Amino acid sequence: MKRILRLMMLSAGSYRRQYARCLLSSLFASLAQAAAYTTLVPLLYELSRPEVDEAAAWGWVAVFTACWAIETALRLYELRFQYGHWADVLADVRLRLGERLRTMPQQELERRATGDLTTVVGGNAANATMGISTIGLLFLQLVTVPAVLGVVILALDWRLGLVLAVSTPFAVFFVRRMQRLSGSGFRRVDAADARAADRIVEYVQGLPVLKATGQVGHASQRLTEALEDQGRVMTKIQQGLTRPGALAAGTVQICLVAMAAVGAALVLDLRMSAPLLFAVTAGAVRFAEPLATAASMTSLFELTDAAMERVGEVLDSRPLPAGDPDARIERFDLAFEDVTFRYGDDGPPVLAGLTFTAPQRSLTALVGPSGSGKTTVTRLLTRYADPAHGTVRIGGKDLRDLDPAEIYRHVSVVFQDVYLFDDTIRANIAMARPDATGEEIESAARAANVHTFVSRLPHGYDTRVGEIGARLSGGERQRISIARAILKDAPIVLLDEPTAALDTESEVAVQQAVDALVADKTVLVIAHRLSTVAGADQILVLEDGRITEHGTHTALLEADGRYAAMWSAQTRARHWRVP
The missing domain is CATH 3.40.50.300 (P-loop containing nucleotide triphosphate hydrolases)
Structure with a gap:
């Protein structure tokens, strides 16, 4: 819980103070809930007696109502964070992930597969935020209520409390067993999801090559293996959780039956009143319910824990030292x-x-x-x-x-492998200077020999280039990247052989664009x-x-x-x- 709390606070980011207040609110609300259930024990005891003390019964009803009202008020405050800030926290987590990726050494960034980072920023960030807004608070409630009720039952009758104290560790053992299995399992599932996502990205981007080599559909071995591995890992984790889950739920039921049996024996032996047994049994049922809920929700807890760990790994990564x-x-x-x-x-x-x-x-x-x-x-x-x-x-x-x-x-950089965004030609050039005017963009395009082919396009500079510029030729993409560098007008230019993979006609056009780019600059060129x-x-x-x-x-x-x-x-x- 200490590790999970640290990850939750890390994920909460700038909202950690609000989240800390929300946790305190949830804790006091859970205590109020436990107190409300505790009042049911003397209330049911009074109502089960041959002669009901109405004043005492109504007094316990009043205490129950007060506890319920306090819990409701605290839960409303808790919900303000859950539903009022959930989207804000998710956006904040993703922005901080983006900032961390921006400041991360490029060398470290390239070690991470595209699909892996997509999974972290997408699904993992959403699951981690769900853990902040819901799972952590629910877990707090599932721990607090049984703890208080266990103490109350032990105080009312040490013998029945002893039955609970002896039986509960067995249920907790199986729940912990589920946690260990699902914890390591969901980390494997998460890794398999990342590999599958990476293979899907690779499949879509490499489709022309895969078609040419006959490796599409079921013949795509790399994608098929990743998806099959994903299915195997998910099936294995679900199968591994079945037996401990059933044993945990069964142990909780056996615990209640054992307590009722001991209580019945005490009543028959006239060492306990029937009303007290009835009241304590009602409290024990409420004591056992969170244990059963925790067993059934272990997978969700561990899924969220795995997501927070992956998000925390990126947020904890060391950036390049800033000067x-x-x-x-x-x-x-x-x-x-x-x-x-x-x-x-x-x-x-x-x-x-x-x-x-x-x-x-x-x-x-x-x-x-x-x-x-x-x-x-x-x-x-x-x-x-x-x-x-x-x-x-x-x-x-x-x-x-x-x-x-x-x-x-x-510094302006023009590499041999050009990356264009799935946007218009105008937007791709303007990335160098978002505040540039239309005239400045067109002037840079003319200097880079972009205008010659843009003028033939039906939508001109508003033509979308497709993913990675797939709708343009290599020479056209290269000229757009040079126009971007010309618009930036940086005093240092780095060129990684921008004409190496071009045909003769494109090479001449690109070389003319390069000449316009490097005039009066400090230039380092790979040739x-x-x-x-x-x-x-x-x-x-x-x-x-x-x-x-x-x-x-x-x-x-x-x-x-x-x-x-x-x-x-x-x-x-x-x-x-x-x-």
Whole structure:
């Protein structure tokens, strides 16, 4: 309960004070409810006597009514939180999850599957909020009422109280057994749900490839296996809960029967009055009811607990340390100083002691074989993660000393794989500057050669691009991403070979757009086609995370090293012909 309470408070977020008051209200309401049921014992005792003391009976009715009124008032206050703030808490949880994902190191974010994060922000957040508003309060009630009634019964007759005290642990044992089974089981169910969600996303996004390879419908092995595993896990947990649930419910019934039998024996032996037995039995029934309810609702409790744990795991994740929010970038030169970086704590170093500088308003090209660390360099400049050793600087300032928002404000990134949102062309370009006017958006589009194909579309800039820009060609998507960068007009531009996967016509259009983007900027470009960076101010040749050569195109050719060999190979390749 201590762990669950911490998770509830974590999930409540900015509403934790209201939730704490709601918990206190629920606790006192449960005590009032237990007191009301307690008054039924002397009331029933009075009503069962041969000669009823009307004054005493009406007195107990008054006490019962007062307890009921107090409970009702407290429950109404409790419901104000449940129904008045439930949607607000859910929205707050999801916003905080979004904020945590925003500040989480990109390296950590990429370890989590899309379906897993969808499940956390979607179903898990809703279930965790339900736990805050309903399940926690219900659990408090199910614990408080039997505890008070157990003490009352023990005070009225220690023998019947002893029967309850001896029998109850057996029921609690089976309830705890259900909790352990369902707790671990629902965590497996949750993991299976996340895997299935991830496979569904993968299936929808990869449908063209799956159709081409004949792996759609029942032939989609990856999706089918995930869904079958989901079904097996759910069936196993339900089967595992059947026997402990039946034993818990049966133990509660046996407890009542045993108490009634002991009481009957005492009455027959004239050591207890029948009215007292009747009253205590009525109280015991109410004592046992929450135990049976707890047994039947164990699955719901544990489902909520698993959801809160997954939400809490994300909310508890460590963000990238934020630097001074008042620190500002005033120059736009780039520097790597003895930088070492690896993906994962045990992975091999991707960058090993990398050192270089890129002067302000210069073009620096990174070339080298795949896996040499080129993309990692651009990622570290956007603070994808912090290096294990060394320093990355912009304008002489360590990125760790800057607020990430300050970095993003001064850097535009155009990668080979473009991501567009399922919105209009206008909205996708305007994401760089939401306050941009229509004229500014169109001007950026013209500079990026977007206007040439947009003018042919029936809805122009209001044409929706589809999920990930699926309704556009690769060259069109790339030009939109460049228009977005042009509109942002950041002084630092990072390019990850934006023309590598394009046809000749699209490459020319995109290259013209790139020329408009990089004018008078500090540019770092990853190049696979060496001819596109022959005019760079400096070319860095990376191999195994280290710079093996650097200089201008002419100087590197004269050095007759790795770069000259790559240039020669690409020059020969341009003359290849298919007979």
